[in-house]
Amino acid sequence: xxxxxxxxxxxSGLMMATLLFLxxxxxxxxxxxxxxxxxxxxxxxMIGAYLAYQTVSAWHANFWISxxxxxxxxxxxxxxxxxxxxxxxxxxxxxxxxxxxxxxSFILVIDDLVKLIWGAEYKSLARPTGFRxxxxxxxxxxxxxxxxxxxxxxxxxxxxxxxxxxxxTGRIARAAALDREMLGSMGVNVPxxxxxxxxxxxxxxxxxxxxxxxxxxxxxxxxxxxxxxxLIVVVIGGMGNFWGAWLGALILGEVNSFAVAxxxxxxxxxxxxxxxxxxxxxxxxxxxxxxxxxx
Amino acid sequence: MKNHAKIKEVVFxxxxxxxxxxxxxxxxxxxxxxxxxHILIWxxxxxxxxxxxxxxxxLSFGQAxxxxxxxxxxxxxxxxxxxxxxxxxxxxxxxxxTLVSILIGLLVIRxxxxxxxxxxxxxGQLVWQITFKWYHFTGGDDGIQxxxxxxxxxxxxxYYFFTLLLVAVSIWVLRRxxxxxxxxxxxxxxxxxxxxxFLGRRVxxxxxxxxxxxxxxxxxxGGLMAGVDxxxxxDMFYWTTSGEVILMxxxxxxxxxxxxxxxxxxxxxxxxxxxxxxxxxSLIIGLIMMVMVLILPKGLVGEVQLLxxxxxxxxxxxxxxxxxxxx
Numbered sequence: 001x002x003x004x005x006x007x008x009x010x011x012s013g014l015m016m017a018t019l020l021f022l023x024x025x026x027x028x029x030x031x032x033x034x035x036x037x038x039x040x041x042x043x044x045x046m047i048g049a050y051l052a053y054q055t056v057s058a059w060h061a062n063f064w065i066s067x068x069x070x071x072x073x074x075x076x077x078x079x080x081x082x083x084x085x086x087x088x089x090x091x092x093x094x095x096x097x098x099x100x101x102x103x104x105s106f107i108l109v110i111d112d113l114v115k116l117i118w119g120a121e122y123k124s125l126a127r128p129t130g131f132r133x134x135x136x137x138x139x140x141x142x143x144x145x146x147x148x149x150x151x152x153x154x155x156x157x158x159x160x161x162x163x164x165x166x167x168x169t170g171r172i173a174r175a176a177a178l179d180r181e182m183l184g185s186m187g188v189n190v191p192x193x194x195x196x197x198x199x200x201x202x203x204x205x206x207x208x209x210x211x212x213x214x215x216x217x218x219x220x221x222x223x224x225x226x227x228x229x230x231l232i233v234v235v236i237g238g239m240g241n242f243w244g245a246w247l248g249a250l251i252l253g254e255v256n257s258f259a260v261a262x263x264x265x266x267x268x269x270x271x272x273x274x275x276x277x278x279x280x281x282x283x284x285x286x287x288x289x290x291x292x293x294x295x
Numbered sequence: 296m297k298n299h300a301k302i303k304e305v306v307f308x309x310x311x312x313x314x315x316x317x318x319x320x321x322x323x324x325x326x327x328x329x330x331x332x333h334i335l336i337w338x339x340x341x342x343x344x345x346x347x348x349x350x351x352x353x354l355s356f357g358q359a360x361x362x363x364x365x366x367x368x369x370x371x372x373x374x375x376x377x378x379x380x381x382x383x384x385x386x387x388x389x390x391x392x393t394l395v396s397i398l399i400g401l402l403v404i405r406x407x408x409x410x411x412x413x414x415x416x417x418x419g420q421l422v423w424q425i426t427f428k429w430y431h432f433t434g435g436d437d438g439i440q441x442x443x444x445x446x447x448x449x450x451x452x453x454y455y456f457f458t459l460l461l462v463a464v465s466i467w468v469l470r471r472x473x474x475x476x477x478x479x480x481x482x483x484x485x486x487x488x489x490x491x492x493f494l495g496r497r498v499x500x501x502x503x504x505x506x507x508x509x510x511x512x513x514x515x516x517g518g519l520m521a522g523v524d525x526x527x528x529x530d531m532f533y534w535t536t537s538g539e540v541i542l543m544x545x546x547x548x549x550x551x552x553x554x555x556x557x558x559x560x561x562x563x564x565x566x567x568x569x570x571x572x573x574x575x576x577s578l579i580i581g582l583i584m585m586v587m588v589l590i591l592p593k594g595l596v597g598e599v600q601l602l603x604x605x606x607x608x609x610x611x612x613x614x615x616x617x618x619x620x621x622x
Contacts, residue, residue: 102589107581109577224534231413265428
């Protein structure tokens, strides 16, 4: 194995990790702050990809605008899903199970609505102008779009971390994770906060879906694969943990990238291998922020 | 209350044997026989699943794994060694489901709640991918066709009574289990695992046991189904299969022992009426699931009971926490 191969695969893994992190961080955000498990998070990713496709191919808009449209659209849909449906089951006995069932019904409905609107066939999206070629660095040719994703991902990670740790909004979000009732008695509109957090999280999913659209084909039913991958990320990192999700995404992205290059047919099995190893040796995740009740 | 449960049980068994015993006599067409057979098998599968979810509170999204394992044991054995191996293959399916569920169970019961759900889903998808990609062994996307049971079992009516017998025995075993001391421990685990531990019972060991038992019956369902449809497909491993069995249990009522069976019958009849697998089948079941969760969380059987409870003068137990399992 020559070093250029390793560097290339590492960079491609980094790109995958960035996309994974963008999806998984949304998932972990709602879980950490709102204690809601959104099984349909991958479906918002898929909606993002379709919205980007729609904006670019039908309305001939600029790709970067379509990414914004996708994030906004997924965010608004997420807020509707939270305020119309999910809110009704908060506080019910056995809420966790019902959350999964309800968001599972979202997956089914969204999958078919997407099929109704855009049809079942594969859609593809060209890379944005200016990022179609490759950049040469020291004899290596790296697709410039991959670098763009890594860059965007870094910006988003740093911004999200700054917002969570340094702003009033972030403080409210962290407080909501600890004690919602107390937060309410301090005069914060907790239901609105929950809806907004849900919207931000699904917007991140839609954002990732739009960014990934030029790399993977857009197809209905993609939601479930995305959700499994991002859950593996979250399992590795520990649910509700920001940096854990980042590390989990990095591990999974790199493993996947090297597996695709060496054993392409069985690459996806390596994701599960990582998950099994984590479960055997550290079932609460590498960076568990809170102890999982070992029931 | 105890008396009430007894009556319910007698009614269920009487209806069960009258309806399912008479179908082959009244219906000469194979079509309805196969439909009834599907109801029996899915009903048993859903009840076995509910041992995990409704009774113990473990929402597994990966029971399709064992269902598929049962089916593929039968399919592969019959394809490679001839139909005489049909019955031993069902046994092999049960054995392999037991072993696999012990291995996977040891991993997934290390976590609880959402994590448990997702990990069972991930393992299910793992096996689905292997089946899908290992073309020269499993037939990949083509599945395996013309799996004909041997001897007189090849006759649809005989095979129907064969499944009826096995399903009845399975339901009876599950019923005994729910009412056993172990069933009580399982119901306690659902409500308060810490207290179960204080009482000196092992939570994880019981969870593993019920996971294995539920998987065992899922594999039986898969094996029997291979003989009904005479063909198998990797979709039997797919997560939507797990989702469908969950939906059946939720429609019937996860807090009821017999609920999931009713739910299975309903879903299969709906499927038949709207034309099996319309293009927008998942939209239909998605909307059904949404309505169940938001409006009728106790399931149809549970809600009917709740209504009846309202009209009883001594109704103390109106089932405010009615999703809790009542045997």
